[in-house]
Amino acid sequence: MIEIHLYGNLRALVSGSNASEDTVLKLEFVENETFAQFTGRLGLTPADLGDCFINGNLAKADYVLADGDRIGLFPFNMVLLCGGQHLKGHGYTRDDVDVDYY
């Protein structure tokens, strides 16, 4: 089982959700699934996403999920306020960037 915490406009994936409570979705665990494949399963493209977290670590596209992982999904307009999306190296930026640290 994967536990997904949804934020911002992604809360709409759970009907009747509201912003002052945790919006949690539980999905089947799929063997050998990467984070990118998993978000695809939810119908989300990289451009839909901002900074996301797996067990509190910044999620990267090629991370292979483990059973029981907690995922925090934030939409494109919710990121750590700090600038330099490309510095984070997770690939979830809306623009092409010249500097890639990875």
Next chain:
Amino acid sequence: MSKILRIDMSDLSHKWEAVPKEYEILAGRAFTSAVVNKEVEPMSHPLRENNMFVISPGLLAGTPAPSSGRLSVGAKSPLTGGIKEANAGGLTADRLARIGIRGIIIDGAPSRGSKDWYSIVVRKDNCEIVKTNNYADKGLYELIGKIWKDYPVKPGIIGCGIAGQRLMKCAGVFGNNPENTDPGRYAGRGGLGAVLGSKRIVAIISDSTGGEIPTPKDKERFDRGRKALREALDKHPVTGKLTSDDGKPFGGLKNYGTNILQNILNEAGGLPSMGFSSGRFDGAAKISGEAVHELVDKTKKKFGDAAEASYAHACHPGCVMRCSNAVPYEKTGKLHVSPLEYESAWALGTNLGIGVLHDVAELNRLCNDLGLDTIEAGNTLAMLMEGGLIKYGDGPGAIKALKEAYSTDSALGRLVCSGTQTAGEALGVTRIPVVKGQALPAYDPRPIRGIGVTYATTTMGADHTAGYTIAAEILGIKGTVTDPRALNKAELSRAFQATTAYIDATGYCLFIAFCILDDDDGFKGMTDSVNGFLGKDIDVTEYGMAILKNERAFNKNAGFTEKDDRLPEFFRTEPLPPHNVTFDVTDAELDAVFKGM
């Protein structure tokens, strides 16, 4: 055409001076730090006559450059004993810039035993020091209303509240918001409100009647720059427009304010909760920026135009990012507090285990009314909880304790305003989250080590805005060394601190950094607007480093050594759940940040 106004409170005199050559390109933080370093005796007592209080609008304040109306205040800090610059929005920077004032330097103090209170009224080519005993000992919501009645020209107001008037170390410098409905535009940190109080000044009132928009030396370049920056800000998902072309929520700051971070840091496990004992808080969602957004929408639906509720609110005229908000009472739709920012919601909510939006808004309103820095006051309340006087999570208990601060003879009221370190020590607490006497803000340095480096090494005492390395550093979570820049933390922190100092001098809100670090055209827009305004090219890092040098020189002369660039021991020994990590950056790495400077 710009001038410096010098005020001597020991004989209530003032004089005007031309800006000397050495300060020609200095404004905002660059100006306040240069003056404090040059003119304040480093070993002076911060709350006696030898300290100075310096005010300077940012370089581009009053111009049409986007989000450029920040005001810096500086002094020797009663909280840290070192140099301090704090900045805020509000109206004052705009008003002062339009009447050609680069800086106000306030020296001296009325003779000991003097019971009178004063306010300073600044107009075009005119300054008055007025006796205003009727402004003292008042809640600041009432005070700003009264001042706008007494001076019906919509003046900018900054000053100190009850806490500052009693020389308390949690006292911030308040500022009125553009609508004059809330004194919540705080240059909060470092206890600078108490410095004003020590000079017996309640308010500094600035009237821009007859003033004019400052003119850039190279108008074409300035305009090109500001437009490019504006464009970059508008299209960035963090700083951008409220809704996209298809009507969906777009810009993160406009929709959720800085408190967008509440949920994000919670997911990241770096949200310090209950006195820095956990990195997650189960009440986070309830006091988050998203919850405020929802409450505002609900209130508007219920009360229509009568609702005093908003997001995408501007803290000063001309802000295009508009991260501020106005939080209503749910029952009446009237204004409760404006703004409720991330740091405040964290300090007065998360950090105290209080997950009730109303209680957090009430605590913030009380801070605004009393003249308290929310971050320092929240951490001080946490010490009361840590010391067993109040229970974690007890919102009404915290509200009651803070209300004691109005009373003239309540020891608890004084304690609550006395600062985190003082209160913690008084109550036998050994987990006191301060650096150089100033309380930590809302990012735990154990999982987010880069910010820990900044907390430790900045001259300001623990301050997140001094070098916002969070983006670049959060990857350090769990100590993965896949990050090549991890090898270079020192350089990174130094570069961020220098860039930050530059932005603080320009008058631009630091939040433009969220965009310009992603967008090269935006970055160039920023530098073009600054260079166009000055009519000459200045180097961002060099200019920023010069500011840091002044600040470090002052602290060195005030007796600070590298031993002061350290986090409290418990961050090294107590692992923080859920990541269960400690702050493990070595002393040598910390010292490398400013080595040879």
